[in-house]
Amino acid sequence: MALETTTMTMTQDPILKVEHLSMRFGGLMAINDFSFEAHRGEITALIGPNGAGKTTVFNCITGFYKPTMGMITMKQRSGKEYLLERLPDFEITKHAKVARTFQNIRMFSGMTVLENLLVAQHNKLMLASGYTVLGLIGFPAYRQAAKEATELAKHWLEKASLIDRADDPAGDLPYGAQRRLEIARAMCTEPELLCLDEPAAGLNPRESHALNELLQSIRRDTGTSILLIEHDMSVVMEISDHVVVLEYGQKISDGTPDFVKNDPKVIAAYLGVEDEEVEQVIEQIEQIEGGQGGTKQ
């Protein structure tokens, strides 16, 4: 198994490299020596049972937590590298071009849908408005930039099929639309890596199908790599190219969806097994680990 993953990463260009990441909250080791890679242009899924530490990994990547140990490297298309654990949270989006969404949706609910997407283009517009000074005296460059920003917002609203609600307050949208809006908003920051924390949570099958299409079109059309946490297996298995499984803060499996789906360790840990099947599964695991040369015994 270890051999297989290394050969796979050798051939591909990693966009995000997480090495020996550990996060400790007091006495609790939320993540313990966790390493993985996400590849450019791929959809990488991070899965695991509740409390496995998935969101903690996300918070470390996007700067909301400072990891206790480890290194997170973001490599941009231009070849520029950023060590995310050293950047303040807002600079991760601004410079390293990593955008994220949240498990419990965080909208600017009192602002309209369009305004939400314009806020996301803050840094670009700030520069165009000469840090407000030029814009205040009516500099034409700002007007042009504002128009372009609205165009970009319109583009993503159409993609997320929210164009009809553009002038409604974000808080007025139904749940599924808010999820799509959050993704559209993150995409307006023009990221290279998009981190989605449970984008399909609370969606009905039709909505999660639409989400799959949205994510695939994002990857196809913009080349943005996607890293997602998800519980909905129909989403994970259908769209992801690469799945990483986390349990109790440790990686237990890493590979293609098919590989992970059939990994008995994952079945035991994540998908759960009936009581009478436990012994059977353990036997299977032992067989496999024995077959690998018994290095782990």
Added chain:
Amino acid sequence: MANIASTSASAGSDLTARALRESVFAGLITLGLFVLFVGLKTDQNIRNELILTERWGLLAIFVITAMVGRFLMVAYVQPRLAQRKAAKAAAPEIAKEENFFSRNFSIIAIVALILYPPVILALTGVQGSLKWVDNFGVQILIYVMLAWGLNIVVGLAGLLDLGYVAFYAVGAYSYALLSTYFGLSFWVLLPVAGLLSACWGLVLGFPVLRLRGDYLAIVTLAFGEIIRLVLINWTEVTKGTFGVSGIAKATLFGIKFDASKDGFAALMGLPISSAYYKIFLFYLILGLCMLTAFVTIRMRRMPIGRAWEALREDEIACKSLGINTVTTKLTAFAMGAMFGGIAGSFFAVRQGFVSPESFVFLESAVILAIVVLGGMGSLTGIAIAAIVMIGGTEILRELTFLKAVFGPNFTPELYRMLIFGLAMVVVMVWKPRGFVGSREPTAFLRERKAVSGSFTKEGHG
């Protein structure tokens, strides 16, 4: 048909029965509550003995009032209200046709304000206009400007600032001290006072960046008190509680407003009166208010203004979109402080005298109350609230006819705060989001729809 009539008749008698029952209950409760308070009274008789006075008649009036009130409430008022509510719900929502007045409200308001001094002058004469232009016009407009300045911090960025008066004080003292010590003119010092206040806004902003909500409010409150105490105790410079007096007046392109030969009145061939200076001040503060409004409206449509509002809505989401929340908060503090400072230097030039007494916590509270009452973020609402609050308290001074009603010992000024407090409670119950609770979006694709107040957040500091 007969069936319906009988049901409604029986419903009516049901209602009357219920109203009677409830009125009896209300009467019993009133009796229980007041029998010892009102029914009996301890008194001293001529021999200084404690005696019990019985006041059954008064008690009966209390009880009967409660019973009748409850009966009317249940039998008539409540059904009427329910009916109206049902009718409102049943009626299809009619698209509100905006009339000429509401469409051009701000232009009409500005024109009215520009015409205000000449109209008053024509109506009340030169000396009579003093009170109306100065006490009402200038006084209200100062508070409008202060509240619009605070609106940037509290209404847009959602940072609760209880020490806003500190910036007002910094502006006022900047002008008072720099003009008395260095003889600089008002027009030079106006922007200087704004800049100095903005700097103090940053000084306050830095330590409180990490604080939110109540904690932020307490620290800003303390900051306001620190500034006031420094003004009181730094006697060598500020002359302490005596204050700075004899502050130079403002000039209009070098023309002084005094009785001299080349003063304004003499040049214009008008009779000498202080009213012209007040009218000049009125137009000056009106201009400053317009500047505040212009900058605020402009800024709301710029990335920084949107970032302020986004900060009020959700700070964490802001960070996730690459917005530097530190600079965003600091600019909000600085902008708010700057307008406070400019208003402060205007205050100093208007009074000709500043002392720390003008910058107590109550001032901060009044300004904040105006912002909350007007509707956080809404310039129109805040202007209306300033007129109601400041104009209202001034009007109460004028109600001398009440002396005729309540006797010559009645002084309406003493009831000012009481009425004021009651009015605020009533307004907040009636309109919890302030006079204008909805929010105007800063950009739109097809149509500009106001965002209902139920979606916007107040911010958590």
